[in-house]
Amino acid sequence: MTKRKPLIAGNWKMHKTGPEAVETARKLAGLTADVDRVDVMIAPPFTALAQVAEVLRGTRIMLCAQNMHWEPRGAFTGEISAEMLLAAGCTHVILGHSERRQFFGETDQTVNLKLRAALAAGLKPVVCIGESESERDEGKTFSVLDKQVQNGLKGLLSDDLKGLTLAYEPVWAIGTGKTASSQQAQEVHAYLRDQLAKAYGRSVAEAVRILYGGSVKPANIAELMAMEDVDGALVGGASLEAETFNQLVHYQN
Numbered sequence: 001m002t003k004r005k006p007l008i009a010g011n012w013k014m015h016k017t018g019p020e021a022v023e024t025a026r027k028l029a030g031l032t033a034d035v036d037r038v039d040v041m042i043a044p045p046f047t048a049l050a051q052v053a054e055v056l057r058g059t060r061i062m063l064c065a066q067n068m069h070w071e072p073r074g075a076f077t078g079e080i081s082a083e084m085l086l087a088a089g090c091t092h093v094i095l096g097h098s099e100r101r102q103f104f105g106e107t108d109q110t111v112n113l114k115l116r117a118a119l120a121a122g123l124k125p126v127v128c129i130g131e132s133e134s135e136r137d138e139g140k141t142f143s144v145l146d147k148q149v150q151n152g153l154k155g156l157l158s159d160d161l162k163g164l165t166l167a168y169e170p171v172w173a174i175g176t177g178k179t180a181s182s183q184q185a186q187e188v189h190a191y192l193r194d195q196l197a198k199a200y201g202r203s204v205a206e207a208v209r210i211l212y213g214g215s216v217k218p219a220n221i222a223e224l225m226a227m228e229d230v231d232g233a234l235v236g237g238a239s240l241e242a243e244t245f246n247q248l249v250h251y252q253n
């Protein structure tokens, strides 16, 4: 059982118009109104953020963006700054999701630029890392994660880790229906925490939430959450329907 307050976060990716997002957020707010032992967060698309922020006002559900640019403003057509996300009502931002790395050329270096900009602006980052199937098969899981953590978090001070959440999302488990076993997840999460402890000290590392992501569903969440170093879940597909996501939030029942 984790020592940190669990966080169940839904990444809606490129799903839902503003009105659709509002409807799901409203249902979810009603269904999760009783929840206080678990933090709940949703990441709608940019176009729905401000409307969803209105729905979430006065609820415990936190609002997260799915990406941002590292510059505060300027000639960067199609991009969104940390300040814009804050103004839309976000407290958190997902950075370095594997789909952004795979399809939009994100690297550990751009993740690092975004991470520093998010922290400087007062947004709490959720940094995604994870190995591909071939990297796991070749026994490179830990070296890949080392590189992602060292380069992605480069230049951060212990204090910066207070607002940071890590999400371990093995690429082979995202949207594939294949979930890491709870033992595989625990092995990686404990390893990541040890690496953070070496770099920033044990007490700092013990306070960082490390989420698992990759085909989390009502059928497998309890087993994953029973692991000592699994502090929550970052959920794609199973977060889109309020009823299903609510079952994930209520995994302890």
Ligand code: PEP
Pocket (backbone or CB within 6 Å): 011, 169, 173, 174, 175, 176, 177, 213, 214, 215, 216, 234, 235, 236, 237, 238
């Ligand atoms: C994700 O996109 O972060 C994710 C984990 O997706 P899914 O739950 O659909 O595998």
